[in-house]
Amino acid sequence: MTEPVGGNRVIAVEEHFSTAEFLRAAHELDVLPGDRTEVELMRAVERTEPMRSRIVDLDARITEMDAVGQDLAVLSLNPPGVQPYPTAAAVELAREFNGALAAIVHRHPHRFAGLGTVAPQDPHAAAEEIGRIMGPLGLSGIMINSHTGGHYLDEPRFAPLLDAAEAHRAPVYLHPRAPSTPAAYTDHGLSGAIWGYQAEAGLHAMRLILSGTLDRNPGLTIVLGHLGEGIPFWLRRIDNRHAFARRVAGAATPLPALELTPGEYFRRNFVLTTSGIDDEDVLGLGLRAVGNDNVMFAIDAPYEDPADALAFLRGAPLTDAQRAGISHRTAERVFGIPPQDAGIRPARKST
Template sequence: MTDQRLIAVEEHLTTPAFLQRAHALDCYPGDRTEVRLTRAVESEDPTRSQLLDLDARLAVMDACGQDMALLSLNPPGVQPYGPADAVPLARDVNDALARIVRDHPGRFGGLATVAPQAPDEAAAEIERAKHTLGLHGIMINSHTDGHYLDEPRFAPLLQAAQAHRVPLYLHPRVPSMLAPYAAHGLSGAVWGYAAEAGLHAMRLVMSGTLDRYPDLSIVLGHLGEGIPFHLSRIDNRYAFARRVSGAATPTARLELTPGEYFRRNFTFTTSGIDDPHVLELALRTVGDDRIMFAVDAPYEETAEAVRFLAAAPLSDTQRANISHRTAERVFGL
């Protein structure tokens, strides 16, 4: 096999300027617990250095045989802050990210940061990020002050993403309904992150949002945030609900089944899920042309993720699609 280019698409960074400015800001009251944790992580080594030091990251990539990384601002990005702070902060982060991409051609690409709390400004930044800065998509860290992208207020953002063919990476964060998750440490990656991102994806499907934006491209990490496991039942129960009347009837009469939206609008990444059985399920659910390699650096080990993909029982076509072809198509690399 010679088609071995390896691109990872969920790789986080930060900048000294972002840390200095963002760590001095107040945030939405509901985000204070998450922001305190994020600031602690961003302030302590080794994670701080891993988020900042791109030369060290390139050395790890070279040692592991990873050709390229799509970089994105460490979550939850600018979403915990009011629009007056978040909008200029996002622009400055994107300017810095574009410089990094230009300085490392072929090694780094970028997913832009936008402020959904200012939807019109976010729409303008999506256009600027693609056409002026040359970035490859946007990252949305799930809810913004408890609000989700299927709500009408976010129409300008979704319209811009579809019109400019900018993929939207829907990344997890601490759930908006925090209390049930907090008691036993369930709010983070151990459970709450996947529950939150999966909920957001399901809202986009079940609300009919993807009927209004049929060409919207959405990326979900962690091999679909648990949705492949549930998808046959989701389709089954949606079909049942359409046959009955009353409170169980879905609020939106969808043009497709839920599963068809996941196979049309969504692409999954392997970030943080180095499990061949889960990969097999995702392959059966959406196919190898809708799965991309990702590490989730620096929170997961690059070497381990690369070894997983190399050892996975895949055909040459499946391996090439997952390792680079799907990412090249989805993100226009």
């Protein structure tokens, strides 16, 4: 096994997988009309070797983790999860997957933790499932793949889901997917990870910030991959232009009254992960945006190279405290992962 990162445990927190049973059931389902292009692309990925094996074979995943020096992976369902499917089927698929994920974590508690999946199509069922995820299943949070049928979590219909996440202290990993309004993204490959994914997830996060949702649910923890989906770069201008709009343009562009500035919500409620961004400058920007205690390491396996990600973590110009926080301490706090060799699950702390 490769040497630890500066002596630190390494936890990667955006690590996608699926069970063969989930893929078999999901691939037989009809898809909501607006999601067909995205789902057909992901189904092709999930059917094609070697990617299919990298998604479903957890024994091989452990071998690869050992080879690069990764101690633990926080597993999540391969995107876009259950959100493109009809409501009743999505609710049942989520429950079955979460049970399977919990069993995997139970069998390999020192190698895996897990983020459950829910079907926002039925916010009340999703709220109930969050209680099961964070309670008897013993998982570490939930993943939402951005919009659901073009609808976003700031909309009133999703209040039961967010209330449950806050009540159960379930971190919400807000993961990208293809944009909900794809017309401008269909050319030149823009709908995927080149541009559309981060534009979509960043939009969703900004809707949560500017809508007042985080005044109604101040205890929510939202996790953003890719070092913040571009928001840290824009944060100073976002605050500046939001203040201008409140002061000058409010009559023409009505804005909800907020208790904090957008930047203050970002620092209070958001945690960032490094997934897919092996860039020292962007990492420094993310650390300045949310603080040293709110950035976590992630690979985005199987879509990024674990060896490259670990090499970046080892070589990035960080203090010992920063490297320890990114490599494991923040993940242990945010996701309630027991410290190495601990026998109890620590209490989560809000960010």
